[in-house]
Amino acid sequence: MARPDRPARVRGTGNHILDALPPADLARLRPDMEEVALVVRDVVFDAREIITAVHFPVSGIVSLVTPMEDGSIVEVTTVGNEGMVGVPVFLGAQSTTVRAISQVSGRALRLPVDAFLRAIDDHSQLRAVVQRYTQALFTQISQSAGCNRLHSNEERLARWLLMSHDRVGADRFPITQEFLSQMLGVRRATVTVSAGILQRAGFISYARGQVTIVDRKGLEGASCECYRIMQTELVRLLSY
Amino acid sequence: MARPDRPARVRGTGNHILDALPPADLARLRPDMEEVALVVRDVVFDAREIITAVHFPVSGIVSLVTPMEDGSIVEVTTVGNEGMVGVPVFLGAQSTTVRAISQVSGRALRLPVDAFLRAIDDHSQLRAVVQRYTQALFTQISQSAGCNRLHSNEERLARWLLMSHDRVGADRFPITQEFLSQMLGVRRATVTVSAGILQRAGFISYARGQVTIVDRKGLEGASCECYRIMQTELVRLLSY
DNA sequence: CTCCTTCCGTACGCTACCGTACGCATTGGG
DNA sequence: CCCAATGCGTACGGTAGCGTACGGAAGGAG
Numbered sequence: 001m002a003r004p005d006r007p008a009r010v011r012g013t014g015n016h017i018l019d020a021l022p023p024a025d026l027a028r029l030r031p032d033m034e035e036v037a038l039v040v041r042d043v044v045f046d047a048r049e050i051i052t053a054v055h056f057p058v059s060g061i062v063s064l065v066t067p068m069e070d071g072s073i074v075e076v077t078t079v080g081n082e083g084m085v086g087v088p089v090f091l092g093a094q095s096t097t098v099r100a101i102s103q104v105s106g107r108a109l110r111l112p113v114d115a116f117l118r119a120i121d122d123h124s125q126l127r128a129v130v131q132r133y134t135q136a137l138f139t140q141i142s143q144s145a146g147c148n149r150l151h152s153n154e155e156r157l158a159r160w161l162l163m164s165h166d167r168v169g170a171d172r173f174p175i176t177q178e179f180l181s182q183m184l185g186v187r188r189a190t191v192t193v194s195a196g197i198l199q200r201a202g203f204i205s206y207a208r209g210q211v212t213i214v215d216r217k218g219l220e221g222a223s224c225e226c227y228r229i230m231q232t233e234l235v236r237l238l239s240y
Numbered sequence: 241m242a243r244p245d246r247p248a249r250v251r252g253t254g255n256h257i258l259d260a261l262p263p264a265d266l267a268r269l270r271p272d273m274e275e276v277a278l279v280v281r282d283v284v285f286d287a288r289e290i291i292t293a294v295h296f297p298v299s300g301i302v303s304l305v306t307p308m309e310d311g312s313i314v315e316v317t318t319v320g321n322e323g324m325v326g327v328p329v330f331l332g333a334q335s336t337t338v339r340a341i342s343q344v345s346g347r348a349l350r351l352p353v354d355a356f357l358r359a360i361d362d363h364s365q366l367r368a369v370v371q372r373y374t375q376a377l378f379t380q381i382s383q384s385a386g387c388n389r390l391h392s393n394e395e396r397l398a399r400w401l402l403m404s405h406d407r408v409g410a411d412r413f414p415i416t417q418e419f420l421s422q423m424l425g426v427r428r429a430t431v432t433v434s435a436g437i438l439q440r441a442g443f444i445s446y447a448r449g450q451v452t453i454v455d456r457k458g459l460e461g462a463s464c465e466c467y468r469i470m471q472t473e474l475v476r477l478l479s480y
Numbered sequence: 481c482t483c484c485t486t487c488c489g490t491a492c493g494c495t496a497c498c499g500t501a502c503g504c505a506t507t508g509g510g
Numbered sequence: 511c512c513c514a515a516t517g518c519g520t521a522c523g524g525t526a527g528c529g530t531a532c533g534g535a536a537g538g539a540g
Contacts, residue, residue, distance in 0.1 A: 066386030069465045074386040091375035092368065097473055098382050128332065134374075135331035141378070142338050145385040146306030146314040149425040153527075177488065185389040190527060192489060208487060208536060225309045233337055393497075416517065430497065432519060448506065448517060 013109060014058035016082045016238065017129050025123045032115035038062065038108050040174070044085050044100035051095060053112045054086030060106015061167050063183060064098045064141075074148065074185040075160075077140040078103065080167025082234065087134050089113050090120065103183070104164065104173055132237045139233040147226040153186050154194040158223035160184065161204065165213050166231070172212040198222060253349060254298035256322045256478065257369050265363045272355035278302065278348050280414070284325050284340035291335060293352045294326030300346015301407050303423060304338045304381075314388065314425040315400075317380040318343065320407025322474065327374050329353050330360065343423070344404065344413055372477045379473040387466040393426050394434040398463035400424065401444065405453050406471070412452040438462060 012019035018026055038044065038060050045051045047067050055062070062085050065073040076098060079085050085108070088096040111119070120127050147156060160183060164173065177195060181188040195211075198204045203218040204211055213219065220227070252259035258266055278284065278300050285291045287307055295302070302325050305313040316338060319325050325348070328336040351359070360367050387396060400423060404413065417435060421428040435451075438444045443458040444451055453459065460467070 064382070066382050068386060068390060072390060074389045076382045076385040088375055088378065091378065092371045093375045093477065096375070097379050097469055131332045135328055135333045135336070138328065138331065138378070138381070139337050141381045141385055142304070142306050142316045145316040145381055145388055146308060146425070148385055148389040149314045150308060150312060176486085178486090185386070187528065187530095188488085189490080189529090193527090196489080206488085229337055237333065418517075427498065427500095428518085429499090429520080433497095436519080446518085 013056070014081055015056040015084075015109060017084055017126075017133060018056050018109065020129045020238075021123065021125055025119075025125060028123075029111065029115075029119055029126075032119075033109045033111050036108055036110045038102040038106050040102055040105045042102040044102065045095075047097050047099050048095050051086055051089055051093075051113060053110045054084055054089055054116045055108040055110050056084050057081050057106055057108040059168070060102060060108070061104040061164055062108075063101050063103040065101060065183070066097070067099050072185070073099070073182055075183040076144050077137060078160075078163050078167060080164075081169075082167065082238065083133050083137070084130060086113075086116075087130075087137055089116060090130050090134060103179065104168055104175065106168075129238070136234045136237045139237075140230045143226045143230050147224060148185065151224040151226065153184065153190055154197055154222065155224035156184055156226075157191065157194045158198060158203070158219050159227040161198075161211065161213065162216070162219055162223055162227045163230070165216065165219075171214075172210060174209050175211055176209040177206075253296070254321055255296040255324075255349060257324055257366075257373060258296050258349065260369050260478075261363065261365055265359075265365060268363075269351065269355075269359055269366075272359075273349045273351050275347055276350045278342040278346050280342055280345045282342040284342065285335075287337050287339050288335050291326055291329050291333075291353060293350050294324055294329055294356045295348040295350050296324050297321050297346055297348040299408070300342060300348070301344040301404055302348075303341050303343040305341060305423070306337070307339050312425070313339070313422055315423040316384050317377060318400075318403050318407060320404075321409075322407065322478065323373050323377070324370060326353075326356075327370075327377055329356060330370050330374060343419065344408055344415065346408075369478070376474045376477045379477075380470045383466045383470050387464060388425065391464040391466065393424065393430055394437055394462065395464035396424055396466075397431065397434045398438060398443075398459050399467040401438075401451065401453065402456070402459055402463055402467045403470070405456065405459075411454075412450060414449050415451055416449040417446075 044055055044062055057079060058081050062079045063075045064077050064079065065075050067073045085100050120130065177191040178188050181191045184191065195206050199206055201218060203215045203222060205214055284295055284302055297319060298321050302319045303315045304317050304319065305315050307313045325340050360370065387399065400420065417431040418428050421431045424431065435446050439446055441458060443455045443462060445454055
């Protein structure tokens, strides 16, 4: 299972959803969009908070997490430049129960909700693509739900690293074990142990908040099937 | 957190989505719909299989589960007469990675995919309601993903019983511990232990595949917050 | 250069749940 | 009426990950 090719950006925004639009449609959206920076730990929207804009990442990673009453959180899926942050708006909701938090710093195109909803009405192509991305998100979250229950910490860590690798498009990216532990819903110390195993196996190297993917194939072998399933379904649904 | 009132059916099908439609819209759908029985263990649709019809349950429970390569499964959410089985079709997909399996026998109205898609195009009200149900499903699955990771077997069992209680509309319903163990992603013996605790606490009684909800309030106290969150969000989104 | 913060490695007792297995009670079919 | 199948209770050793804690190394700020 190879990671999706990352074609040279001959044109476009860098976000796969936007770049799937006819150039004329995209041009009409442009005036309403603003490019913003998403700095690590930024909360794009919080649970039960009115969502004012949707975001199309062009770089970096945003995590969708379920916050619990005791303050703990668990990631349900990640969004990179393949997707969109704010799908609940597409489904007619003003808020949701999940939090969207920037996990790896990057940039995104911000589109206010009213402009987005108008665009959805006007551009059938955009509607179709977002619809299929929504379905991909469904797959990812459903698979996560099972994965969280059945698979070991080490497998899930490998999966997380692979998904992030796909989305950041670089072999080295910043992520602390403390953050990772929150995403995976385990102790920080457990991440240290699992990451140590992957590191000693020669798949990754870890140092002071920077992880480097050394042997991607090896990492794929260490991951559970869930990575492959999510990735395959994403490519299948978004092969515009 | 009271369970939603179950108003006497003065009219309608018994399925909340269909009954939220203007009578004229529903009347036009009727010729295309067929009432079918869903017997326990029936697979309504399987992972990676073309979905040929959507189903609107009027009684019984359908579970959406994520099947893993080793044959194990985990429930990601349940669907009763508040919802619809086949949301991926609404999102433009022909298949998905989850399996829909009947968990408590009942009846459903079956609508072929092409008729459903036509209806979605023609009836904006149906589109709006299904859209919001889709959002509710999102909430449920996301919450499940976190719950599966963070909460104890006993809490999750209580949550499952409460959700099912809401959907079957009866204090007593059939469910074996073997099935429950698959839904919760644990051993059958673990279910026995947890169910035993709930039983000795006087919240439920269990005998040969029949569970009886004895003390609903007590069960709510034994459940994690996830039941309340899912239920609140469902009511909020579907309070037509 | 020093101090303080961040980040990571490790350790230890503990708990929940696992895999497996056995036995018993109830139920339905021949 | 008997037997097989189904469903549940229980037991026991094993283990993954927990809560907590301590220490050390790297880096940034003054």
